[in-house]
Amino acid sequence: xxxxxxxxxxxxxxxxxxxxxxxxxxxxxxxxxxxxxxxxxxxxxxxxxxxxxxxxxxxxxxxxxxxxxxxxxxxxxxxxxxxxxxxxxxxxxxxxxxxxxxxxxxxxxxxxxxxxxxxxxxxxxxxxxxxxxxxxxxxxxxxxxxxxxxxxxxxxxxxxxxxx
Numbered sequence: 001x002x003x004x005x006x007x008x009x010x011x012x013x014x015x016x017x018x019x020x021x022x023x024x025x026x027x028x029x030x031x032x033x034x035x036x037x038x039x040x041x042x043x044x045x046x047x048x049x050x051x052x053x054x055x056x057x058x059x060x061x062x063x064x065x066x067x068x069x070x071x072x073x074x075x076x077x078x079x080x081x082x083x084x085x086x087x088x089x090x091x092x093x094x095x096x097x098x099x100x101x102x103x104x105x106x107x108x109x110x111x112x113x114x115x116x117x118x119x120x121x122x123x124x125x126x127x128x129x130x131x132x133x134x135x136x137x138x139x140x141x142x143x144x145x146x147x148x149x150x151x152x153x154x155x156x157x158x159x160x161x162x163x164x
Contacts, residue, residue, distance in 0.1 A: 067155045074162045080125040090117035094143040101138040134161040
């Protein structure tokens, strides 16, 4: 009897936690803007040039954070030093720390603080995965206050990483 009560209470707490986490996540991401991904695949990162950083953020509501979206990222298998297409749009009022995760959860890249209006010219991979296509990889944007570098909200963007 006591076991069933403890099990029921544990299940109820788990459901309440999941609902609370979902509500918090919804409210955190409420103001984020994610542009539509490019229609064409990017060329290999080792030879790609980074896109121009937009200077006007006409589509972003006041006080929101614009998150650049990527549908696909190609990385050369021959080197850990890659050209980086990542940037922090000029209209953002926060630093970005940009991280790249394989579907397994392995983090293969993490930037330092990227100020608004700046781009990464290169990225040093922690490890170069085996050649192949890694669907459902994660590009994580962690945001930090310009004044105090305190953590703010962030966003995870799913993308496909192709190691060639």
